[in-house]
Amino acid sequence: MDILSSFNYWIVIILMMIGFYIIIANNNLIKKIIGINIFQTSIFIMFISMGKVIDGTAPILTDSGTLYSSPLPHVLILTAIVVGISTTALGLAIIIRIHTAFGTIEDDKIQQKIK
Amino acid sequence: MISSQLPALQVVLPLVAAPLCILFHNRTFSWLLMVFVSLVSFGISCALFNQVLAENTITYAMGGWVAPWGIEYYIDKLTTYMLLIVNGIAVLVSLGARESVENEISSDRIYLFYTAFLLNLTGLLGVIITGDAFNLFVFIEIASLSSYAIISLGKDKRCLYAAFRYLVYGTIGASFILISIGLLYVVTGTLNIADLSQQLANAENTATITTAFVFFVIGIAIKAAIFPMHLWLPDAYTYSPSIVSTFLAGTTTKVFIYVLIRFIYSLYGYEFSFFHESFDNLLIIIACGAILYGSYRAIKQDSLKRLLAYSSIAQIGYMILGIALITELGLAASLIHIFNHAFIKVGLFLAVTAIIYSYGTDSIERLAGMAKTSPFTFILFLISGLSIIGVPLTSGFISKWYLIKASLEAGYWGLVVIIVFSSVLAIIYIGRVIEAAYFKPEATNTAVLNNKKMPHLLFLSLFIFSFINIYLGIETSLNVDMAFQIAHELINK
Numbered sequence: 001m002d003i004l005s006s007f008n009y010w011i012v013i014i015l016m017m018i019g020f021y022i023i024i025a026n027n028n029l030i031k032k033i034i035g036i037n038i039f040q041t042s043i044f045i046m047f048i049s050m051g052k053v054i055d056g057t058a059p060i061l062t063d064s065g066t067l068y069s070s071p072l073p074h075v076l077i078l079t080a081i082v083v084g085i086s087t088t089a090l091g092l093a094i095i096i097r098i099h100t101a102f103g104t105i106e107d108d109k110i111q112q113k114i115k
Numbered sequence: 116m117i118s119s120q121l122p123a124l125q126v127v128l129p130l131v132a133a134p135l136c137i138l139f140h141n142r143t144f145s146w147l148l149m150v151f152v153s154l155v156s157f158g159i160s161c162a163l164f165n166q167v168l169a170e171n172t173i174t175y176a177m178g179g180w181v182a183p184w185g186i187e188y189y190i191d192k193l194t195t196y197m198l199l200i201v202n203g204i205a206v207l208v209s210l211g212a213r214e215s216v217e218n219e220i221s222s223d224r225i226y227l228f229y230t231a232f233l234l235n236l237t238g239l240l241g242v243i244i245t246g247d248a249f250n251l252f253v254f255i256e257i258a259s260l261s262s263y264a265i266i267s268l269g270k271d272k273r274c275l276y277a278a279f280r281y282l283v284y285g286t287i288g289a290s291f292i293l294i295s296i297g298l299l300y301v302v303t304g305t306l307n308i309a310d311l312s313q314q315l316a317n318a319e320n321t322a323t324i325t326t327a328f329v330f331f332v333i334g335i336a337i338k339a340a341i342f343p344m345h346l347w348l349p350d351a352y353t354y355s356p357s358i359v360s361t362f363l364a365g366t367t368t369k370v371f372i373y374v375l376i377r378f379i380y381s382l383y384g385y386e387f388s389f390f391h392e393s394f395d396n397l398l399i400i401i402a403c404g405a406i407l408y409g410s411y412r413a414i415k416q417d418s419l420k421r422l423l424a425y426s427s428i429a430q431i432g433y434m435i436l437g438i439a440l441i442t443e444l445g446l447a448a449s450l451i452h453i454f455n456h457a458f459i460k461v462g463l464f465l466a467v468t469a470i471i472y473s474y475g476t477d478s479i480e481r482l483a484g485m486a487k488t489s490p491f492t493f494i495l496f497l498i499s500g501l502s503i504i505g506v507p508l509t510s511g512f513i514s515k516w517y518l519i520k521a522s523l524e525a526g527y528w529g530l531v532v533i534i535v536f537s538s539v540l541a542i543i544y545i546g547r548v549i550e551a552a553y554f555k556p557e558a559t560n561t562a563v564l565n566n567k568k569m570p571h572l573l574f575l576s577l578f579i580f581s582f583i584n585i586y587l588g589i590e591t592s593l594n595v596d597m598a599f600q601i602a603h604e605l606i607n608k
Binding site for chain 2 (some may be wrong): 020023029032036039040043046047050072073076079080083086087090091094095097098101102110111114
């Protein structure tokens with residue numbers, strides 16, 4: 001087991017931590033949304049990596065192959081991407097309204113104004 | 116036959132009704148549609164309840180694709196128990212919602228409010244009824260996204276920030292749930308919950324299964340606002356429109372606790388869940404923390420809605436406590452408390468909705484002496500308040516009684532002390548409201564901004580909630596027997 005054999009999963013962990021760090025540490029609300037996006041993308045990569053069967057071909061019914069990769073994770077991830085887009089859209093819509101209401105999208109300034 | 120299609124209709128009906136609100140673009144029509152849909156939905160859940168009593172379990176293959184390949188709707192006693200709670204609350208809350216919504220949400224957004232409300236109902240019902248793990252994730256996100264939207268509809272601008280924070284927390288929680296479902300799929304190759312539990316029972320106990328378990332519990336803990344992952348809840352309940360806090364307080368957290376119960380008892384089986392890394396001890400510590408922290412913070416609040424929000428965190432602790440005892444009695448106590456607390460807390464929040472409608476404020480100080488001007492509101496608040504303290508002859512007493520019995524049976528004397536102590540704290544925080552409203556002199560210059568009379572329908576639904584609180588305290592066969600049957604089935608599965 002060297003690092004290269006599970007290269008995808010290392011990328012998943014690294015992306016996940018980058019996304020998580022942005023969500024926690026960044027002060028800008030839009031950057032927080034970007035952090036959420038990176039976080040979710042790492043999960044998408046995880047699912048898609050899981051679907052791969054070694055030596056399997058694309059899951060299309062032809063004579064050329066008998067071993068197929070699992071298509072189900074891809075389908076699930078299409079749904080998860082839609083959910084992710086909805087979350088991003090809603091988050092950005094709320095940020096626009098936060099900007100009109102508070103005049104800023106910096107976390108600490110909003111918290112000052114609330115108090 | 117229509118009766119065989121009921122499980123699908125339960126979810127599809129509010130889903131189809133939601134866009135109708137946008138198409139008709141009329142606030143009265145939207146409200147009528149909301150009341151109508153929730154009534155029919157409640158009727159469907161009653162019919163399902165009857166079917167389950169006769170047949171024990173119902174499975175419904177969505178689109179004719181048979182499980183484990185297709186999406187399956189799985190209905191047993193626990194499912195109908197939760198469906199009845201959510202639908203019952205939806206009917207009563209939407210009945211009293213009209214005037215308060217017109218008061219607290221700007222008039223050009225009211226039809227959008229009902230759209231999101233119906234979608235939220237769809238999501239919650241879907242979470243309860245589905246038997247497919249990935250479908251569960253999708254419904255969780257439907258419920259959550261619509262609740263972020265309705266929280267942000269309030270006139271108070273702080274609700275926007277509360278909604279955004281809830282969105283960030285909620286999305287992290289949902290992502291954790293998604294990771295967990297992915298890992299379970301890798302191990303078992305299936306997404307059907309019934310199939311998953313069989314495969315897991317035969318599978319070797321690897322690190323992947325444990326990791327999936329941990330991810331799922333943390334994700335659900337964020338969504339259900341289990342202490343110490345409750346940070347989004349107080350703000351979201353305080354600044355959102357009152358009707359929204361009312362509905363969310365009664366349903367969302369309970370539904371996610373239900374998912375936790377399903378996951379621990381039906382999917383993993385409690386042998387795995389609890390005899391692993393002493394998970395039950397951890398849960399008991401978390402539950403005690405929630406009970407003490409929530410009650411303590413509730414005492415110090417001036418805003419009534421914030422007070423009730425912290426009280427909710429404490430009550431969620433009770434539910435977790437029951438689950439963590441791993442006995443039939445404990446699980447039953449937890450289920451009874453889910454049922455009773457849903458109606459108690461909605462009763463309290465609905466009384467606050469009426470107070471805000473009449474006086475435009477929920478600050479305890481500014482409500483001094485108001486019991487004279489609106490006696491009915493405060494009497495109904497008092498009844499639900501006594502219930503949350505756990506005074507005999509109210510439903511709160513019944514669930515605390517069973518919880519104490521379960522703790523004693525499991526041999527945890529300390530927990531009884533904590534439950535009683537937390538009830539004393541509840542006397543203090545409910546007592547503060549009662550003291551201000553009944554015994555303090557009427558504040559002279561309190562800006563009684565809009566002293567409007569309580570709308571009749573709001574009064575009616577508030578009255579029904581108070582009646583249920585007393586009724587369930589005297590005649591317990593309705594939910595207690597059911598809870599014991601469910602607990603028996605879950606433990607001996």
